[in-house]
Amino acid sequence: MAKSTKDIKALLAEMTLEEKVGQLVQLNTALLGKSTAEITGPAQKLGVDPAQLKYVGSTLNFHGVEEMIALQETHMAEDRLGIPICFMMDVIHGYRTIYPLPIALGASFDPDLVAKCTRMAAKEATAGGVQVNFTPMVDYVRDARWGRVMECCGEDPYLNSVMGAVQVKAFQGDDLSDPENMAACVKHFAAYGGAEAGRDYNTVEISERLLREYYFPAYKACVDAGVRMVMPSFNSLNGVPSIANKWLIEDVLKKEWGFDGVIISDYNAIGELLKHGITDDMKEAARLAFEAYCDIDMMSPGYCKFLGDLVREGKISEEALDRAVLKVLQLKKDLGLFEDPYRGATPEKEAAVCLTPEHRAIAREAAESSAVLLKNEGVLPFKKDVKRVALIGPFAATQAIKGFWACNGEDKDCISVEMGVKNLLPDAEVIAVEGCSAEWNELSREGFAAAVEAAKNADAVVLCLGEPQNYCGEGNSRADIRLPGVQEELASLVLAANKNTAVLLFNGRPLVLTEIDKIAPAILTMWFPGTEGGNAAARLLFGDANPSGKVSMSFPKAVGQCPIYYNHPNTGRPKRKAEEIHETYTSNYIGCGNLPLYSFGHGLSYSNFVYESLELDTDTMTDESTITVTIRVKNDSARKGREVIQLYMHDLYASTVRPIQSLIAFEKIELDAGETRDVTFTVTEPQLRFYDFNCNHISEAGEFTLSTGYADHLLHTKSFWLKK
Numbered sequence: 001m002a003k004s005t006k007d008i009k010a011l012l013a014e015m016t017l018e019e020k021v022g023q024l025v026q027l028n029t030a031l032l033g034k035s036t037a038e039i040t041g042p043a044q045k046l047g048v049d050p051a052q053l054k055y056v057g058s059t060l061n062f063h064g065v066e067e068m069i070a071l072q073e074t075h076m077a078e079d080r081l082g083i084p085i086c087f088m089m090d091v092i093h094g095y096r097t098i099y100p101l102p103i104a105l106g107a108s109f110d111p112d113l114v115a116k117c118t119r120m121a122a123k124e125a126t127a128g129g130v131q132v133n134f135t136p137m138v139d140y141v142r143d144a145r146w147g148r149v150m151e152c153c154g155e156d157p158y159l160n161s162v163m164g165a166v167q168v169k170a171f172q173g174d175d176l177s178d179p180e181n182m183a184a185c186v187k188h189f190a191a192y193g194g195a196e197a198g199r200d201y202n203t204v205e206i207s208e209r210l211l212r213e214y215y216f217p218a219y220k221a222c223v224d225a226g227v228r229m230v231m232p233s234f235n236s237l238n239g240v241p242s243i244a245n246k247w248l249i250e251d252v253l254k255k256e257w258g259f260d261g262v263i264i265s266d267y268n269a270i271g272e273l274l275k276h277g278i279t280d281d282m283k284e285a286a287r288l289a290f291e292a293y294c295d296i297d298m299m300s301p302g303y304c305k306f307l308g309d310l311v312r313e314g315k316i317s318e319e320a321l322d323r324a325v326l327k328v329l330q331l332k333k334d335l336g337l338f339e340d341p342y343r344g345a346t347p348e349k350e351a352a353v354c355l356t357p358e359h360r361a362i363a364r365e366a367a368e369s370s371a372v373l374l375k376n377e378g379v380l381p382f383k384k385d386v387k388r389v390a391l392i393g394p395f396a397a398t399q400a401i402k403g404f405w406a407c408n409g410e411d412k413d414c415i416s417v418e419m420g421v422k423n424l425l426p427d428a429e430v431i432a433v434e435g436c437s438a439e440w441n442e443l444s445r446e447g448f449a450a451a452v453e454a455a456k457n458a459d460a461v462v463l464c465l466g467e468p469q470n471y472c473g474e475g476n477s478r479a480d481i482r483l484p485g486v487q488e489e490l491a492s493l494v495l496a497a498n499k500n501t502a503v504l505l506f507n508g509r510p511l512v513l514t515e516i517d518k519i520a521p522a523i524l525t526m527w528f529p530g531t532e533g534g535n536a537a538a539r540l541l542f543g544d545a546n547p548s549g550k551v552s553m554s555f556p557k558a559v560g561q562c563p564i565y566y567n568h569p570n571t572g573r574p575k576r577k578a579e580e581i582h583e584t585y586t587s588n589y590i591g592c593g594n595l596p597l598y599s600f601g602h603g604l605s606y607s608n609f610v611y612e613s614l615e616l617d618t619d620t621m622t623d624e625s626t627i628t629v630t631i632r633v634k635n636d637s638a639r640k641g642r643e644v645i646q647l648y649m650h651d652l653y654a655s656t657v658r659p660i661q662s663l664i665a666f667e668k669i670e671l672d673a674g675e676t677r678d679v680t681f682t683v684t685e686p687q688l689r690f691y692d693f694n695c696n697h698i699s700e701a702g703e704f705t706l707s708t709g710y711a712d713h714l715l716h717t718k719s720f721w722l723k724k
């Protein structure tokens, strides 16, 4: 599509106040085009004036391309200025072809793969009429109780930044008017993942220094990558809900980072200012949000009912209103909506591009690359010439493995583990036995006997365990993050019956697997792998694919360790003795220790990667000079495999307490059997910066170390000195 020549300033000059306000209102399709009498349910509660509805500028989470076309057609026939509605949606990990959860994509440590998945989602979603996507979510996380950890790439600010920026670029492309590109919206600004005790929507109190060091970088990376929209978060941040937080939006986002795109509230966040107790008046809530630069009000009555009056009363200036409206019109212009309000989306196009074999292949590749082999005492891979395979557990036969927030993906299109193993091993006898439920309150043990029987008679057993896909995601926090129900009991019986058993996990968050780890010789997490999950699982289990994922968020030993994260600051009394030994008067837990069960960066392979050395080309650097790090890795096995080479930095002495290590670079490489490779990274001064007490972003002279390996297993540590 050619670049639009629409004169949006001239258009603005023709708009009435109601028309301008409409551009700043986003309502769902249940409300669009309806009369008061037709508006029911929650929509009625909004108390929206039907006279306003015809001006509404954007909508969210519509029901398919047909609905988009019908609504747009009616609207364009009636809108006197011909300003199209903009259609927005949450396309979090695929549109129809579902790829693994973002936390799993983080575990792939493979930005190219993430770009590929994102392009696939953009192609499908735009064919389905989506023009703006409420993605990426890059909330930094440390607490696995929070259900929305599934939506981000894990507990490392750098990994989150890389993956966030990759998604922004891949969704938006170089030219937003290309109908296969869509606008991205980074969310939830800021620190939504810092919810106290991992309970969704909970209060967030975090020092500015910590915000800047851990929580802000990924949002900033997305802004730097050119993201078109930002969504402030539901939570209060240091006392003020983000949607009305002027420091956050004006000082940080706009002035410091230079963001000048569209700011959209989260669902009814303006209305929630009343629940937060900031005001008891919806009109004042609207004013506060507008003052804090919120351009579009998603699903609250605030702007729709009161923005016009606020302007008429002079409480909001017409210039400020015009600035916000122009931003929305600019987005519509850049998307090419004035030339084609449908952007070429049709049911035929959608059917042609969605769920194609090529897209399924991408989803399978992503599921294979993001699965993490947590433990393997020689059980995996199973031999492919097995005669009888028992798949046991609540995830053995279910197709409900696409994961939470899977847009228009459907369970019926997903390949279950049973289907996947049967596809791979057509000559084997494959039986699936549920054994028990994965629901926390379904405790029946009636299926245990059949499960044990099946295990006894099998050559290989796969225990398919996990949490139901709706136990993670928005509003789904858990206080107990062990396997729900009686799954641990089932596992112990099955493992007693047959040792040639691997645990295959389906989970949207790190789980506490301490009991399972004691008894299972092999554990492979698929997270929620999406449409091709079963095929990917089968190939990994039977060795057609080689696991290469690494833990993107630490798996605690006990829920009491949460929040737990590898890049924590030193204490004045660090633990010195072995993990299992309790030392009074040092910082540690009795009977548990401090380390997670599986830490960030951990993940096994069927290959054997040996880290032979880490060399620095010099042991001093300055603000201008660099250090080249060379890590020599050998694949000391007979199997080709992929490994994530990780580089960690530690600033030994500084004016504020530094993390004991920070990931500053990584690269995923493939090594043939027996191959040795030197991987090099360049370290520069900005990578050594941190926030001092006054929040200046600085580096200080002194000793630093660089290591490879992974968080709890650092290798080849070498020192260097930064000279000032």
Ligand code: BGC
Pocket (backbone or CB within 6 Å): 060, 061, 090, 134, 187, 266, 267, 474
């Ligand atoms: C979520 C957002 C989402 C929005 C629209 C909210 O409840 O917090 O992440 O984009 O709904 O669906």
